[in-house]
Amino acid sequence: MAETVKATNITWHQGDIVRANREAANGHRATVIWFTGLSASGKSTLAHAVENTLFERGCRTYVLDGDNIRHGLNKDLGFSPEDREENIRRIGEVAKLFVDAGVIAMTAFISPYRADRAKARSLCPDSFTEIYVKCDLAVCEERDPKGLYKKARAGQVKEFTGISAPYEEPESPELVIDTSHESLEESAAKVIAYLEAKGIVPAA
Amino acid sequence: MAETVKATNITWHQGDIVRANREAANGHRATVIWFTGLSASGKSTLAHAVENTLFERGCRTYVLDGDNIRHGLNKDLGFSPEDREENIRRIGEVAKLFVDAGVIAMTAFISPYRADRAKARSLCPDSFTEIYVKCDLAVCEERDPKGLYKKARAGQVKEFTGISAPYEEPESPELVIDTSHESLEESAAKVIAYLEAKGIVPAA
Secondary structure, three states, X not given: OHHHHHHXXXXXXXXXXXHXXXXXXXXXXXXXXXXXXXXXXXXXHHHHHHHHHHHHOOOOEEEEEXXXXXXXXXXXXXXXXXXXXXXXXXXXXXXXXXXXXXOEEEEEOOOOOHHHHHHHHHHOOOOXXXXXXXXXXXXXXXXXXXXHXXXXXXXXXXXXXXXXXXXXXXOOOOEEEEXXXXXXXXXXXXXXXXXXXXOOOOOO | OHHHHHHHHHHHHHOOOOHHHHHHHHOOOOEEEEEEOOXXXXXXXXXXXHHHHHHHOOOOEEEEEHHHHHHHHOOOOOOOHHHHHHHHHHHHHHHHHHHHOOOEEEEEOOOOOHHHHXXXXXXXXXXXXXXXXXXXXHHHHHHOOOOHHHHHHOOOXXXXXXXXXXXXXXXXXXXXXXXXXXXXXXXHHHHHHXXXXXXXXXXX
């Protein structure tokens, strides 16, 4: 009986659904789109704008951001360098799972350290688009939608990127989006155009 | 300018794609299917068999199991009670993300503790199907595809569920599948029938 069971296992495992099957069914490639930049630079807003367009076109997408990660999977982590590293490590691993599931996985986290972003890229080396959401610190601080810059300046929030913790700019991101000088619509269109040019999604 | 940006954010966030949009596009509900049972009981094999059928029907699915979790997201965790708890906590959180993404997320882990499974359920209380993959220990030990039971009996693998660590049987799972006495085809058909009966996937 053990023999029979093992043989059955093998048959089924040969037939397992893999990423290529899912991509074929979805009509687009799976990839990680890794948005990085200062707090309030517009990463999450841009990711959701891109998602809206892709969803209208029938693409499978998902945005990982502070809202669904920091209160869930990574609620045990703080903002020390070690915890930031583990935060980004886990996000990279989850993004990899979504890519394996055939999804365009967008991540919207400050992810201030080059080494951590490089590790995330190494998990999906052929399917990783790093987008630097560039925005002047002064503009971010003026936006300050959650009042975090104000608190950081007052010393009430420790290790705040751009104020009391470093942000390491990407050296060779696939794309730079300057949200200080571009509208959200322009920014989203640039990302979509990039995905089309790379054959990740079909041209509209 | 800060005002304009904030207003734009709000507009876009109102238009964000949520789970209900994805379920409508997919033509089925999203849910967690949580397989629990001894090592070699057939959890992962059953999950993949269910996935094969659902994929053929055009459903969006993903299987989380040892192959894609233990070497990735949870590679920092061992098999102590604390690490097992954190292992299951993270898997529950990732399954929740997949459900939010509109996917039928199947998890195939021993998940031996009732309390940990209850916590995973509490993350998706309305979308959680616990399936006890029941199999006699003697049958699991006879199958022993990875030779783990042999090693556990020899004391070479510590804290092995069923041998040197406890397995807490589910008290009220949605479904019990007895893989000691049912074929894989029968088992998979039962799971599909359950999903159809609950309106999670359309009847074929």
